[in-house]
Amino acid sequence: MATMKDIAKLAGVSTSTVSHVINQSRYVSEEISERVNRAAQVLNYSPSALARSLKMNRTKTLGMLLTTSDNPFYGEVVKGVERCCYQKGYNLILCNTEGDNQRMKASIHTLLQKRVDGMILMCSSLEGERIDEFEKYPDVPVVVMDWGPMLFASDKIQDNSLQGGYMAVKYLIDCGHKKIGCITGPLNRHQAQMRYEGFKRAMRESDLLLNSDWIVESNFECDGGYQAFNQMYGKGELPSALFVCNDMMAIGVLNAAYEKGLKVPDDFSIIGYDDIHMAQYMTPPLTTIHQPKYRLGQAAVETLLAKLEQTEQDHQVVQLEPTLVTRASVQSMN
Structure with missing residues (x-):
């Protein structure tokens, strides 16, 4: 494999000049730069990414930990x-944790050993965890996405789930619904709790009854929505509308309703959360x-x-606002 020394010999310049041309670390005349680049091409020289990262103290690589889920x-x-990594000239190492705490910590250790420049964490097992590594x-x-309080220093990116839950139920109320139920996510998770709080706030504002038979905690997956609806159905009268706290559970609800010969929105209305790509192709297309x-x-x-770039800046929370997407799964009662 060719080295900078080989290029310097062929181009008739010093090794330091070759380094300046290749790393663009100092001005070198156009004529000498052309000689160096031509020599590098003849020798099929490829700069070592590892050597460059050690010199620059950057690897141009980010790590991301993700809890595996069927949820798109x-x-x-x-x-x-x-896409953003690519546009910014960075590589991405993606690790699945499978929801396993030990695997998560092992992956964090591995990424840090590989000298990633920064890390994005989107792991359901993170909330309330202290990670000494x-x-x-x-x-x-470190940037944490979508989860609640952390016991380590990080920036946080999240959606305003409290506002999103409120918007969903306010829309049902504005459509004339008074008997409204809720299938929540796991309430030990921050985002699920916030969506449920938004539901309760909208109901209280309109002086509507919170019927415990119409509130079921579930798991944010299709099977959870399916089982939660069956549980609610088994208690008797259904509400006229359901706020299902993510679209995956809404798919399960639609399937359970179909098995019972119920039609959405004729027999009850449903609104989801997330607006995953397939939401628009459900039957009926899902309001969410x-x-x-x-x-x-x-x-x-x-x-x-x-x-x-600014290592001294304080840790921040970036909160992105949700929006309502109306489709065909909510019937107006007005």
């Missing part, structure tokens, strides 16, 4: 992360709260890179 929401966020690498910025998933991923990368 996560894939749409990762797409935003990957980060204290050994204080110069590596849109999370800016691509923008969440993009904001995570931009926040990390800003931190690399």
Whole structure:
């Protein structure tokens, strides 16, 4: 493999001149630069990414930890992360944690050992975790996405789930619904709790009854929505409308309703949350709260890179606002 010394010999210049041309670290005349570049091409020289990263103290690589899920929401966020990394000239190492705490910590250790410049964490097992590994690498910025209070220093990117939950139920109320139920996500998770709080706030503002038979906690997955609806159905009268706290559970609800011969929105209305790509192709197309998933991923990368440039800046929370997307799954009662 050719070295800078070989290029210097062929081009008739010093090794330091070759280094300045290749790394663009100092002005070199156009004539000498052309000689060096021609020699490098003849020798098929390829600069070592490792050597350059050691010299610059940057690897131009970011790490991302993700809890594996069937929910396409996560894939749409990762797409935003990957696209932004590419546009900014960074590589991305993606690790799945499978929801396993030990695997998560092992992956964090591996990424830090590989000298990533920054790290994005989107792991459901993170909330309330103290990760001592980060204290050994204080110069590596960390961005946490979509989760609640952390016991380590980080920037945070999240959607305004309280406002999103409120908007969803306010829309049902504005459509004339008074008997409204809610299928929540796991209430030990911050975003699920906030969406449920938004539901309760909208109901209280309109002096509407919170019927415990119409409130079921579930798991943010299709099977959870399916089981939660069956549980609610088994208790007797259904509400006229349901706020289902993510679109994946809404798919499960639609399937359970179909099995029972119920039609949406004729027999009851439903509104979801996330606006995953397939929401518009459900039967009926799902009214839902849109999370800016691509923008969440993009904001995570931009926040990390800003931190690399200004290491002294305080940790910040970037909160992106949800929007309502109306389709055909909610019937107007007015």
